[in-house]
Amino acid sequence: xxxxxxxxxxxxxxxxxxxxxxxxxxxxxxxxxxxxxxxxxxxxxxxxxxxxxxxxxxxxxxxxxxxxxxxxxxxxxxxxxxxxxxxxxxxxxxxxxxxxxxxxxxxxxxxxxxxxxxxxxxxxxxxxxxxxxxxxxxxxxxxxxxxxxxxxxxxxxxxxxxxxxxxxxxx
Numbered sequence: 001x002x003x004x005x006x007x008x009x010x011x012x013x014x015x016x017x018x019x020x021x022x023x024x025x026x027x028x029x030x031x032x033x034x035x036x037x038x039x040x041x042x043x044x045x046x047x048x049x050x051x052x053x054x055x056x057x058x059x060x061x062x063x064x065x066x067x068x069x070x071x072x073x074x075x076x077x078x079x080x081x082x083x084x085x086x087x088x089x090x091x092x093x094x095x096x097x098x099x100x101x102x103x104x105x106x107x108x109x110x111x112x113x114x115x116x117x118x119x120x121x122x123x124x125x126x127x128x129x130x131x132x133x134x135x136x137x138x139x140x141x142x143x144x145x146x147x148x149x150x151x152x153x154x155x156x157x158x159x160x161x162x163x164x165x166x167x168x169x170x171x
Contacts, residue, residue: 057148061118062091065154072128072158081128085141085154089116097145100124106132107139107156130160 070083089095094115102109107128116122128139138157144150 059092060148061089061093061095061116061146063095063097063143063145063147063152064088064090065152068153069155069157070126072156074159074161075130076161077134077163078131079160081130081156081158083126083156085124085126086121087116087124088121089118091147092118093146094118095122095145095147097122097124097143099144100141101144102126102139102141104139106130107141109141109143111143124154126154126156128156133160134162135160 064087066086066088068085070085072081072083075081094117096115097111097113100109100111107126110125112122112124124141124143126139126141128137130137136157137160138155141154141156143152143154145152
């Protein structure tokens with residue numbers, strides 16, 4: 001019986017000491033992560049999320065946009081609308097955007113590929129080609145990042161006049 005207790009105690013002690021050690025990637029600054037070479041998502045994720053642990057919503061990156069919707073007004077079909085959505089990382093960890101996508105190929109976002117430090121700003125440029133699009137348009141762009149929640153949306157909206165019917169058309 002004593003051997004069983006000793007074995008169980010040994011297993012528990014080793015299991016409890018298997019936590020991450022100080023100085024691991026979860027405690028590195030942005031400069032230390034960059035100096036190590038290429039940055040991977042796993043380098044800047046603070047806490048893995050599991051079914052048994054609550055989500056860490058305090059020590060994560062946060063993305064706050066200056067404006068989440070850009071109204072481009074009225075344009076003629078065929079125009080290319082471009083807008084820069086500026087954001088700030090208001091979180092406590094470096095922000096890494098893994099993707100930005102729209103619902104169709106007519107709307108193309110470009111985002112920073114490098115981590116954005118806490119307190120720093122960044123830009124997402126969105127281009128919307130109105131060719132083949134008519135009337136009221138609302139184009140969402142979904143940003144996926146190491147934030148909580150993991151997705152954020154920004155929108156381009158406005159009215160596209162069919163060719164020959166818009167404000168720039170001759171009377």
